[in-house]
Amino acid sequence: MPLLVAIPLAGGFLMPLVARLTGARRSAAALPILLAAGLLALAVWLLLAAREPIVYWVGGWTFPVGISLVADGLSRLMVVVVAVISLVALVFSVDYMARFTSPGLYYTLFLLMLAGMNGVVLSGDLFNIFVFLEVAGIASYALVAFGTESDELEAGFKYLVLGTIASTFILVGIALVYNVTGHLNWAKVGEAITAAGGPTLPIYVAAAFFLMGFGLKAAMVPFHAWLPDAHPSAPAPISAMLSGVLIKASGVYVLARLVFSVFDGDAGLGWVLVVLGTLSMVLGGLMAIGQGDFKRLLAYSSISQVGYVVLAFGAAAVMRARGMEQAAVGLAVFGGLFHLVNHAVSKSLLFLCSGSVEYATGTRQLDRLGGLGGRMPVTAACLRVGALSISGVPPLGGFWSKLIIIIALAYMAVRGHWAFYIPTALAVATAAVTLVYYAKVQRFVLDGEPSETVLRAREVPFGMRAATLVLAVLCFATALLVVPAIRDRVVTPATEIVLGGAEAGRGGRTITVERKPAPPPAQAAADAPAQTIRLQDGTRQGETP
Amino acid sequence: MTLQMVPYMLTFLLLVAGLYAIVAKRNLVKVIVGILILDYAANLLLVLTGYRTPPAGQAPVAPILTGGAAQAQELAATAVDPIPQALVLTSIVIGLSVAALVVALAVRLYEKYGTFDTELMRNLKG
Numbered sequence: 001m002p003l004l005v006a007i008p009l010a011g012g013f014l015m016p017l018v019a020r021l022t023g024a025r026r027s028a029a030a031l032p033i034l035l036a037a038g039l040l041a042l043a044v045w046l047l048l049a050a051r052e053p054i055v056y057w058v059g060g061w062t063f064p065v066g067i068s069l070v071a072d073g074l075s076r077l078m079v080v081v082v083a084v085i086s087l088v089a090l091v092f093s094v095d096y097m098a099r100f101t102s103p104g105l106y107y108t109l110f111l112l113m114l115a116g117m118n119g120v121v122l123s124g125d126l127f128n129i130f131v132f133l134e135v136a137g138i139a140s141y142a143l144v145a146f147g148t149e150s151d152e153l154e155a156g157f158k159y160l161v162l163g164t165i166a167s168t169f170i171l172v173g174i175a176l177v178y179n180v181t182g183h184l185n186w187a188k189v190g191e192a193i194t195a196a197g198g199p200t201l202p203i204y205v206a207a208a209f210f211l212m213g214f215g216l217k218a219a220m221v222p223f224h225a226w227l228p229d230a231h232p233s234a235p236a237p238i239s240a241m242l243s244g245v246l247i248k249a250s251g252v253y254v255l256a257r258l259v260f261s262v263f264d265g266d267a268g269l270g271w272v273l274v275v276l277g278t279l280s281m282v283l284g285g286l287m288a289i290g291q292g293d294f295k296r297l298l299a300y301s302s303i304s305q306v307g308y309v310v311l312a313f314g315a316a317a318v319m320r321a322r323g324m325e326q327a328a329v330g331l332a333v334f335g336g337l338f339h340l341v342n343h344a345v346s347k348s349l350l351f352l353c354s355g356s357v358e359y360a361t362g363t364r365q366l367d368r369l370g371g372l373g374g375r376m377p378v379t380a381a382c383l384r385v386g387a388l389s390i391s392g393v394p395p396l397g398g399f400w401s402k403l404i405i406i407i408a409l410a411y412m413a414v415r416g417h418w419a420f421y422i423p424t425a426l427a428v429a430t431a432a433v434t435l436v437y438y439a440k441v442q443r444f445v446l447d448g449e450p451s452e453t454v455l456r457a458r459e460v461p462f463g464m465r466a467a468t469l470v471l472a473v474l475c476f477a478t479a480l481l482v483v484p485a486i487r488d489r490v491v492t493p494a495t496e497i498v499l500g501g502a503e504a505g506r507g508g509r510t511i512t513v514e515r516k517p518a519p520p521p522a523q524a525a526a527d528a529p530a531q532t533i534r535l536q537d538g539t540r541q542g543e544t545p
Numbered sequence: 546m547t548l549q550m551v552p553y554m555l556t557f558l559l560l561v562a563g564l565y566a567i568v569a570k571r572n573l574v575k576v577i578v579g580i581l582i583l584d585y586a587a588n589l590l591l592v593l594t595g596y597r598t599p600p601a602g603q604a605p606v607a608p609i610l611t612g613g614a615a616q617a618q619e620l621a622a623t624a625v626d627p628i629p630q631a632l633v634l635t636s637i638v639i640g641l642s643v644a645a646l647v648v649a650l651a652v653r654l655y656e657k658y659g660t661f662d663t664e665l666m667r668n669l670k671g
Binding site: 138141142148149150154157168176179 | 564573583654657
């Protein structure tokens with residue numbers, strides 16, 4: 001499991017050497033592609049191998065001084081998503097990056113970003129999340145500015161400034177949490193907060209800092225300003241990585257972890273997430289309609305779609321705290337995770353397609369494109385599949401995940417709290433808005449009379465076509481996640497981790513050594529058997545849908 | 546508000562000052578200075594959280610074990626918390642690399658635009 005972080009990190013440092021040998025030739029991509037394929041195999045194996053969380057102590061040091069990597073259901077799901085998207089993006093890069101100088105540096109940064117993302121989703125304590133966030137962050141700031149033209153530099157600068165503010169807020173939050181609880185480990189912090197009878201005022205202040213920090217990283221609406229600049233300015237495979245996985249790994253995933261595993265699904269934080277998610281969903285969608293730049297439109301769409309995911313998680317937290325039955329809460333969490341996977345696949349596909357279009361025509365302006373459907377049949381077909389999936393047309397994956405989120409919200413509105421009628425209605429309306437702006441994309445890019453720029457366009461090289469085709473097939477394949485057998489294997493362990501709250505976050509960590517205040521021995525003794533029983537208890541898993 | 550809270554309050558003041566510089570200043574270099582101040586404020590807060598008031602009449606001790614295992618118990622009772630110090634070291638290194646990158650970007654931006662004024666470099670609209 002530590003290999004998931006170690007491989008790309010080592011690869012990142014080997015890459016400059018390899019690039020020295022290969023020069024700017026395409027063979028420079030061989031190493032990162034091989035590594036990413038290895039990571040994917042490892043991640044899938046990890047997902048299928050076992051259900052119990054695996055804990056790895058870095059360097060063999062255990063609890064009081066050690067650094068832990070934890071692979072539970074949620075982390076495994078994220079690792080697989082990250083590995084799939086990065087492998088495809090790398091394959092796409094081979095031909096796409098041929099136009100840029102120094103591909104060696106590009107692949108180095110790419111691998112470092114990959115290492116950072118894997119680190120974020122695997123690390124078991126708050127401070128390492130911060131460290132890996134910065135590893136992924138710094139690599140991505142540099143990648144956004146990779147074109148080194150004025151636009152790219154400006155976007156990179158903006159991204160860096162806001163990203164650094166976010167990281168600093170996160171660090172302040174970590175300092176406050178450490179000060180109050182005396183722990184950095186997720187599980188221990190959660191335990192300490194629960195033991196203190198729920199969050200106190202300093203914890204809420206820390207939570208506010210975390211929300212601002214991770215909200216910035218996830219580009220929730222009041223904090224979204226950097227995303228529509230940064231994502232379009234990056235090279236297309238990087239846009240795919242940023243929109244597809246980075247904002248989820250470093251924003252949404254950690255928010256979900258914090259709210260459920262650390263703050264034990266606190267209702268107040270849940271409401272904040274509901275409000276932020278709804279705002280992002282609606283405003284992101286509305287702003288996407290007006291965009292004339294292909295990639296900028298996709299970037300606003302990312303804000304909107306991530307809003308759905310956050311809304312689903314927030315609603316689940318609120319309803320869990322109000323004691324709604326597991327099935328409904330689990331449905332919302334499942335919908336959120338499912339939509340996260342779908343959005344990763346389809347938005348990466350769309351960004352790669354936009355890269356193909358830009359590669360072939362040299363422009364991203366929607367009004368200068370048109371009639372590409374005839375000139376680039378493969379790219380056009382993939383683009384249509386991606387657009388249909390994300391705007392929720394059956395039988396593609398995006399339809400099912402949106403349907404599940406909306407059903408869960410509607411159920412909560414009827415049975416739980418009246419306020420959920422608002423996000424439910426807005427979620428349905430935003431689904432229609434999404435359809436509108438993707439219809440616009442298809443009409444402007446694919447249909448109509450070929451414009452002058454388009455007449456010179458030819459289909460893109462094989463590697464780029466292959467990458468988009470794989471993701472297009474995956475858009476269909478993700479729909480299979482609604483089939484119970486597959487769902488139980490892949491998504492349900494992750495749902496359980498979220499639902500279990502602070503309780504499940506502790507799974508597999510039966511160490512009862514405390515660092516600062518010595519624990520009352522009775523409690524420590526009571527803790528250990530309770531956990532072993534819970535791990536063997538099969539009924540808990542049966543309750544979730 | 547006791548006297549002990551004063552350093553914390555000052556740290557938050559520093560944090561706000563850094564944020565103000567980032568948000569309000571037009572000059573790229575001043576924005577960078579704002580980022581650094583913000584970073585220092587967070588580091589300072591982290592170090593402060595490690596401080597433990599020693600028993601009456603004693604001075605706080607740095608967490609360095611000089612006298613071998615025999616003194617470990619005594620040191621653990623009086624020393625300040627070493628973990629935040631370790632964290633702050635990491636955080637400072639990260640801050641350094643961010644600073645290097647942001648300065649490099651600012652230099653490239655200056656080459657493109659011939660100015661550090663952010664009002665004059667607005668190709669991208671929010």
